[in-house]
Amino acid sequence: MGGEGSGIMSWKKTAIRLAAGALAALLLALAVFLTIFPRVSAAPHMMVDLSEARIKRGAYLFNNVMGCRGCHTPVIEPAAYSFPTDPARTGAGRLMGGPEDGLPAPIHSPNITPFELSGWSDGEIYRAITAGVNRQGQSLFPLMPYQAYATLDRRDIEDVIAYLRTLPSQNGHQPENSLPFPLSLLVRTAPHDAASQPRPPETDKLAYGAYLSRAAGCFDCHTQANNRNQPVGTPFAGGRAFPAHGYVIYSPNLTPDRKTGLGIWTRARFIGRFRALTPDATRQMAVPAGSPNTPMPWSELSGMTDTDLDAIFTYLKSLPPVRNDQPMVQLEPGRDMPKAAIPSDSAKN
Ligand code: HEC
Numbered sequence: 001m002g003g004e005g006s007g008i009m010s011w012k013k014t015a016i017r018l019a020a021g022a023l024a025a026l027l028l029a030l031a032v033f034l035t036i037f038p039r040v041s042a043a044p045h046m047m048v049d050l051s052e053a054r055i056k057r058g059a060y061l062f063n064n065v066m067g068c069r070g071c072h073t074p075v076i077e078p079a080a081y082s083f084p085t086d087p088a089r090t091g092a093g094r095l096m097g098g099p100e101d102g103l104p105a106p107i108h109s110p111n112i113t114p115f116e117l118s119g120w121s122d123g124e125i126y127r128a129i130t131a132g133v134n135r136q137g138q139s140l141f142p143l144m145p146y147q148a149y150a151t152l153d154r155r156d157i158e159d160v161i162a163y164l165r166t167l168p169s170q171n172g173h174q175p176e177n178s179l180p181f182p183l184s185l186l187v188r189t190a191p192h193d194a195a196s197q198p199r200p201p202e203t204d205k206l207a208y209g210a211y212l213s214r215a216a217g218c219f220d221c222h223t224q225a226n227n228r229n230q231p232v233g234t235p236f237a238g239g240r241a242f243p244a245h246g247y248v249i250y251s252p253n254l255t256p257d258r259k260t261g262l263g264i265w266t267r268a269r270f271i272g273r274f275r276a277l278t279p280d281a282t283r284q285m286a287v288p289a290g291s292p293n294t295p296m297p298w299s300e301l302s303g304m305t306d307t308d309l310d311a312i313f314t315y316l317k318s319l320p321p322v323r324n325d326q327p328m329v330q331l332e333p334g335r336d337m338p339k340a341a342i343p344s345d346s347a348k349n
């Protein structure tokens, strides 16, 4: 009997040892994971040149190309078409959305005016924009498009930093973002060191247009993505889902397919569509609460130069045409057709 009892005892001991071993292995794996990721180098030593020319180009990239203004500035209320932002509060940050908008948790864009960044070195800001970690080395949620910015010309990022240094300070911190488990761990695998590539000359329209279409998020938004936010499927063929409260907007096809893409679009129509949607115009275009509003940052992109829009158009027209019959707006069952949806310019053409 005693033998049986001690048998149970030793079996229990073995089980406890095994469990302790498994737990130790798990903790060790976690410790190794936490030391390896995020896998980024120290912030580079750099001194950004604050010349007028570089600040001016930085302003253009920040406000009209790279989307910084749209994400890091409070939008005017009530929201108007394409969420025009409040010019008096540039860079103050805001609540970007939550689970109703397809985000894993409420996500805030931080204040990126000198109020917040004056203590950061130029290299730390460069690393945040291109590699995706903050000053303390913590991973940024990749809604901040650092994976796209990683491939841009270092001079362009430096120009943006020069402009950031000149922004009027906006008081107030945005709340820190906290991601649910296991995303809180997985997000550590997203940051990577920048792989900067030179900006092609404007005269090489195709290469320059391709470069801009990445800098301006056209590629990211107009290509389907998987649930880890990675592009899948044909580049620029559209179909990326943007869920919002009760509806989903799918980005349209930008390949030159004649039926479902830009096939019959002329250069004038393409540039004209942007020009029609300046912040002055969009601020007047009220969108009733609950109706679909476009995620496409028309208000900012409307300020791109003719040269740049022309290069993007030329590049898009050079892509192989792909058909994509995905409708642009889909409502959740039981919802009425929206009152103000997506204005169309087709009548004008
Ligand atoms: C699509 C929206 C979006 C765009 C576009 C965007 N950001 Fe961000 N950015 C964010 C969000 C959200 C965070 C916070 C991520 C987190 O906390 O995990 C962030 C974080 C940052 C940070 C880190 C700040 C801190 O205190 O940790 C900097 C710096 C920054 N962005 C600068 C920029 C600049 C400069 C641009 C344009 C070149 C830009 N961002 C474009 C959404 C965006």
Ligand code: HEC
Binding pocket: 213, 216, 217, 218, 219, 221, 222, 242, 249, 250, 251, 252, 254, 273, 294, 295, 296, 297, 301, 312, 328, 342
């Ligand atoms: C944040 C995501 C996002 C970004 C960045 C973005 N788009 Fe869009 N775009 C959309 C969505 C969604 C639509 C559909 C709603 C609409 O027409 O506004 C759209 C619509 C369009 C249309 C109208 C197509 C049609 O059939 O009416 C064109 C043209 C276009 N985008 C081109 C571009 C180009 C060029 C860029 C880069 C300079 C770009 N987009 C950047 C999401 C985006």
